[in-house]
Amino acid sequence: MKVSDRTHGVEYAIRDITAYANRIRAQGKEITYLNIGDPVKFDFKTPAHIKKALIDAVNRDENYYADSEGLPELRQAIVEKESEKGLDVTPDDVLVTNGVSEGLDMTLASIVDPNSEVLMPGPYYPPYSSYVKFYGGRPVEFRLHEDGRPDLEDLRSKITSRSRALCIISPNNPTGEVFDRKSLQQLVDIATEHDLYVICDEIYDKIAFDSQFTGIGKVAKDAPVVLLNGFSKAYLMTGWRCGYVCMNSSSRKLDQFREDVPKLARVRIAANLPVQHAAVAALRGPQDHIPQMVDRLRRRRDYVVKRLNAMSGIQCRLPRGAFYVFPKIELGSRWKDDKEFVIDLLNTTGVLTVHGSGFGSAYGSGHFRIVYLPPEDQLEKAMDRLERFLR
Ligand SMILES: Cc1ncc(COP(=O)(O)O)c(C=O)c1O
CATH class of the missing domain: 3.90.1150.10 (Aspartate Aminotransferase, domain 1)
Structure with missing residues (x-):
């Protein structure tokens, strides 16, 4: 067949x-x-207080479909976390997803048309190119210098009329490279100049060793930044599948995206509800x-x-x-x-x-x-x- x-x-x-x-x-x-x-x-x-929050939610019979956009308390807790990192975001700009993976799928589904090009620094986490290809687009890799800074000349030379988005993963999988503030600013400036979405994956934001981690929000201003993050790594909830998409509230260029991407959240009904209660406990509880x-x-x-x-x-x-x-x-x-x-x-x-x-x-x-x-x-x-x- x-x-x-x-x-x-x-x-x-x-x-x-x-x-x-x-x-x-x-x-x-x-x-x-x-x-x-x-x-x-x-x-x-997984820390005990996070496990307990999941079990308590199940025992309270919170086992029904959640709101498609996510549990209001969780969206609020996400706003607090991401605002502290510098992004301008309100609960209406947050969608809770079944892992960053689903958030990435929804984001690329909303952006990529056949023959669209999506720029990403190589090497990158494989689903970025897989989803781009799945939606008929073409992943385009650009170079990083030896010290991990983006090669801006190479990036500029690869932007075409078909380019739709620029992806950033920081800290990166597979290299563990972390972009500094200056590099993030340069990438956002180039994306803004060419009307590209900036899709930034910060799933490893809490796992940075020697240098200070800088969130994309610190340099986003009114750029069309879509931030992806989740609970798998820092909160040790890999098997529970919980993540989110945050849209820069200050960006008018995101207005159509902001209207369309929740349709994909509705058609897949909702993210797992008891796990969302556990995610609230993860963000609000002890961080030690x-x-x-x-x-x-x-x-x-x-x-x-x-x-x-x-x-x-x-x-x-x-x-x-x-x-x-x-x-x-x-x-x-x-x-x-x-x-x-x-x-x-x-x-x-x-x-x-x-x-x-x-x-x-x-x-x-x-x-x-x-x-x-x-x-x-x-x-x-x-x-x-x-x-x-x-x-
Ligand atoms: C950069 C990056 N994004 C997303 C994911 C997947 O995240 P999730 O478990 O939230 O779907 C991973 C998992 O390894 C990753 O490395």
Whole structure:
């Protein structure tokens, strides 16, 4: 039977690679999963007060359909969080979604027409290009300098009459790069000049290590900024699926978008209601698990980066946020490309990582992504295996 060409082309390297791993596991080999950025699968657990808020909501029988735009108390709590980060936003500018993933889908569905182009710095989180392609558009990668600043000349040279939006992910997945205020300002200025939506994903806003994180709101003024954020990472609620879309209240250019995107929220009915009560508790309750998590992650990051840079054929930059490293590999004549490297590593050692080209071929190729969420003893074993494999 025919399936749509649209769906047939969808890719998500981070999970697609698991199919290989499962085949190997079926042969009895132990797999170390360093491919999915889910802290709750490791030793970071959902705080007790957030779990209790979910259970209490279920026990109060708040198990019905929520408002399509989201629970009013949650929209208000989101306004407080995002206003503090600098964005001009009211509850009417907030839509609660089943994860950032759904928010991204709705946003791109509302912006992308066939042949539209969406600019994104490479390498990027794969759903950005998958959704753009799904809606008939074309993802266009632009370059970052070695130090992580955007290459503005390259960006300008790639803007055409078909360009619709510029995506920013900060801190970034897969590189952990964090844009500073100046870079954000430059990107927003270019987008404003060319009437491009700015879609900014700040899901890792609380997981920044050495430098101060700056939110897009600080530089947005009246630019058409659509901010995506959620509860999966900092609040350890990956499995519960809760995120949101915030539209810059000061932007008149967003008026049509503001009117249209809630239609998509209504047609999918609502986000999960008990989880929205838990999200209110996450934003309003104690926050002390976050600095503890960041401290543990910093130690794991430092350990992994040190081990990687001591291996011949590997070069790894120090990520400034999130929980991924994205080392460069010398492929030489041994491996055809980064995917072959990742599969060979998996077959030989059982260590599952993700090939860099899955995060965009222009700037991701020749790299691989490692999730450094596991405790140090597991990371040590994985690094030992990788080192032996490279030798
Ligand atoms: C940059 C980025 N955005 C969005 C997501 C998905 O978020 P959610 O769990 O809220 O759908 C991820 C997950 O890894 C991510 O890295």
